[in-house]
Amino acid sequence: MPKVNLHKRDYLDNIDQDFANPEFIDKLAPKFHSSDLRVNRSPYLTERNVNYRWKALGNEECRRQLLDPHTQEQMALYSKNIEFFVGTLKMPVGTAGPLRVNGLFAQGDYQVPLATTEAALVASYNRGANLITASGGASAMLLNEGVTRTPGFAFKSLIEAGQFVAWLVTQFDHFKVLAESTTSHGKLSDINVNIEGNHVYLVFEYLTGDASGQNMVTIATNVVFDYILAHSPIDPDYAFLDGNLSGDKKANSQTLRSVRGKKVTAEVTIPEELVQKYLHTTPKKMAQFGQMTTVGGALSGTIGINAHYANALAALYIACGQDAACVAESAIGMTRMEVTDEGQLYASVTLPNLMVGTVGGGTGLPSQKACLDLLGLHGNGKSQALAEVAATLCLAGELSIVGAFCAGHFSRAHHKLAR
Incomplete structure (x- = not known):
């Protein structure tokens, strides 16, 4: 016989009884009186x-x-x-480091600014960063770049959808000119076509330079979208600028194997004695933890496997003027930990959805620019390096939190630092 949640059953029973009460009904009913709390004279x-x-x-x-x-x-x-606007919000900012990055674009030691109200977070990343640095640094490599916008078109039939696509594939060069006329930095690199019955989804992929680029690609794609509606030989029944195939600001599995934003991988090999010194555990136990939690992630339906990329990225994004909502997609990726033949710990992270920029958006605001300046990564030519630092920061956090669980220190650290 299945178990019954008695608390939930009692709560539902109470609601059932309350619906007979006029006061309960009145609470849920629409209210049409004017509000005294009108403050938005102009945006x-x-x-x-x-x-x-x-x-x-x-x-x-x-x-x-x-x-x-x-x-x-x-x-x-x-x-x-x-x-x-009514004012500014003050967030506590700490730094984690030195974090040594041996990347294609990021080279050297970094003190990484993190804005958070979560006690123990910066301390954890600081520990992981110091372990990576003591091991000679992490190797980091930018693998790919691309930001997408995905218009969707609905037709009466598959035949019409096919005729639309047949015209569309002849237009790429013209679409490229139109899209790039709206920006001095963005480049339309590809358009992928997805047919689903009588629906057609187009994946416009751009290189966005040193900007995160979401507004850039929206504006550029809108110009092409308007052109398609005006010139297509097959009129769609309806169409929208984005058909939700881009994965914008939501967890999704398609970019796990491709890219949205910047795709970066980072790795480090750590001698057993350093694992013991900094994390108070062993490479074998950390690898076992990785195996168990990979299965747990599969059982829960997790997209990707990692411990807590979101902690690093949220704190870094807020500090450095990135779009914090992008953590929903950026925090997807893969962490692996293995024991080498020499008994060392090999650890790697791969993040395919890093939405970061060093120009535009909030990167020029006073506090946020100061945080990027602390990293030496504000301005043109720095976004690829920021992505490699972000990935290495995530690697530091994975090492630290897995080490804490393996050593039995996770709860103790939060109890000590959060109180």
Whole structure:
């Protein structure tokens, strides 16, 4: 006989009884009275608009915290990054390092700024970074680049879809000119065609230079999309600029084998004595942990296998002005740990979805630019290096957390540092 969750059953029983209560029904009913909490006079950042919003919000203590004098002095710098501005949020920032990266683009030791409110996080990455550095550094390699946007088109039949594709494949050179007319940095590198019945999905893939590039590829693809609707010999019944095939800001399996953003792999080989010194465990036990959790990940339906890429990437993205929502896709990847013939620990990470940039977006804001400057990675020509640093940072975190579980220190560290 299957087990019954008694707490859940009682809760549902209570809801069933509450639906007979008029007060319960009234709580869920629509409310159409006007709101006194109207603060959005205009989305634009001007001193007059900001003052209007705070007058409407009416909380002076909150205003002092969010709109401090330093923020007021720099207020104009935020005008292209946010609407309905009311102030800035202060996040604690720590650094983990030195993290030694032997990459194609990132070379040297880095102190990596991490913005987080989670105790024990920076300490964990700092430990992993120091272990990697003591082992001579991690080798890191940028494997591929590409940012996608995926329009979708619906037709009456498969025949019409096929006729549309037959015309479409003759237009790439013209599409490339149209797309690249909208940007001085983006390059349309490929268009893949996916037919699903009477639906056609197009995967537009771009190189975006040193920008993360999501807005760039949206604007470029929209120009081509409008051209297709105006000139296609077969009119679609309906069409949309994105058909949800890009994997934008959501976990997805298709880019696990390809790329969205920047695909990077990093590896390190660590002598047994250093594993013992820094992690208080053995290579064998860490490899066993990897085997068990790989099976556990498969049982849970996890996309990719890793311990906690999201911790590193969220803290790094927030500190360095990246789009933090991209962690949803960027935190997918593969971690492996094996024991070598010499008894050393081999560890590697592969992340195919690193959405990072060193120009544009939030990278030019005062605090975020300062964090990129700490890394020496702000501006043109630095995004590939940032991606290699990000992957190596994830490797540091994997080593540290797996070591903590193997040594029985995971709960103890959180108890000590979080209290």
